[in-house]
Every structure is written in C-alpha cells, then in structure tokens.
Amino acid sequence: MFKNILLPYDFENDFSAIPGYLEKVVGEDSIVVIYHVVTENDLAISVKYYGKHKEDIIREKEKNLTPFLDELDKKGIQYKIKVDFGPIKNTILERITFGSDNKEEFDLVIMSNHRVSLDIKHVLGDVTHKIAKRSPAPVLIVK
Known part of the structure; x- marks a missing residue:
C-alpha cells in the first residue's frame, strides 16, 4: 500500500473512476493530497474581472470538489486539499519532487x-x- 499519494486534480477531466482506484492502493494510514493548480493568468482574470483573490479562489475550488470528496468519504479514504498558483506542469513537478517544505x-x-x-x-x-x-x-x- 502507498502512504502518501498525490492526485493532481483538473476540473476539465473526469475523475469518476479515481475513487475506485484509490480504494485499491491506500492503507489505513494513507493520505491522498488532492492538488489543484490555478494558473497565474486565471488568477489575474479572477482578480481583474470578478474581484476574487487567492483566498476566494481556494474556497471556490474546495466547494467545487465536494461531489468528488463525498465519494472519497464514502470509501473511507483520508485526504487533504492543496491549491497552488503558477504554471501547471512545473508547479506539479515541484510538488512531487520537493513535497511541501521538503517534508x-x-x-x-x-x-x-x-x-x-x-x-x-x-x-x-x-x-x-x-x-x-x-x-x-x-x-x-x-x-
């Protein structure tokens, strides 16, 4: 079983099959980090046109994750949510390589x-x- 799992989440992809796969690879002490990256361009548009800042965007993304999180809760999968800002590919790779604060x-x-x-x-x-x-x-x- 895997202990620390990173799940880069993209709202444009279908994640309906993911909880079933997670159920097969997690153990009792496993944690899944649901990781979403907002591009700097999307952040700038949100601030300029909608008056939304980082905290507002993070709350909105967490709310949009609710149906997916409900599926994880049903299967008893432990998770935490992390939202970052930056170029998608490089930010995800940095997260995989360095984790959070190298821990x-x-x-x-x-x-x-x-x-x-x-x-x-x-x-x-x-x-x-x-x-x-x-x-x-x-x-x-x-x-």
Whole structure:
C-alpha cells in the first residue's frame, strides 16, 4: 500500500473512476493530497474581472470538489486539499519532487487522463505526459 499519494486534480477531466482506484492502493494510514493548480493568468482574470483573490479562489475550488470528496468519504479514504498558483506542469513537478517544505515525499502520483470533451488529439494530455515522463515518483494514469 502507498502512504502518501498525490492526485493532481483538473476540473476539465473526469475523475469518476479515481475513487475506485484509490480504494485499491491506500492503507489505513494513507493520505491522498488532492492538488489543484490555478494558473497565474486565471488568477489575474479572477482578480481583474470578478474581484476574487487567492483566498476566494481556494474556497471556490474546495466547494467545487465536494461531489468528488463525498465519494472519497464514502470509501473511507483520508485526504487533504492543496491549491497552488503558477504554471501547471512545473508547479506539479515541484510538488512531487520537493513535497511541501521538503517534508513530504510521495510514493505515488495518480492522474486522470479521461477528458470530458471527446475531441482529443493525443493519447495522453500535455500535462499528464510531462508529469509521467519527468516524475521521480511512480505515476498511475487512470482512464
């Protein structure tokens, strides 16, 4: 079983299959870090046009995660939520490589590759491909 699992969460992908996979790889003392990265461009738009600042965006993202978190609660999976700001690929890779304040090492990274839209061109998305290629931790890609 894996103890520390990183789950980069993207609201444009379908994460309905993830709780079932998590149930298979977590133990009693496992923790899943649900990690969402907001781009600097999205942050600037939120501030300029909607008057939302970082704290507002974090609360909104946590609220939007509620259906997914309910599924994890039903399966008894322990989790914590982390929202960061920056370039998506590099921020995720930094999180995997350095953890939080160099205290946290991830045993596994789980990524969804099932896009909601059907007009995909490549088998793996750009972010999933880069993370899988450069991650020092094993990456499980779930369709």
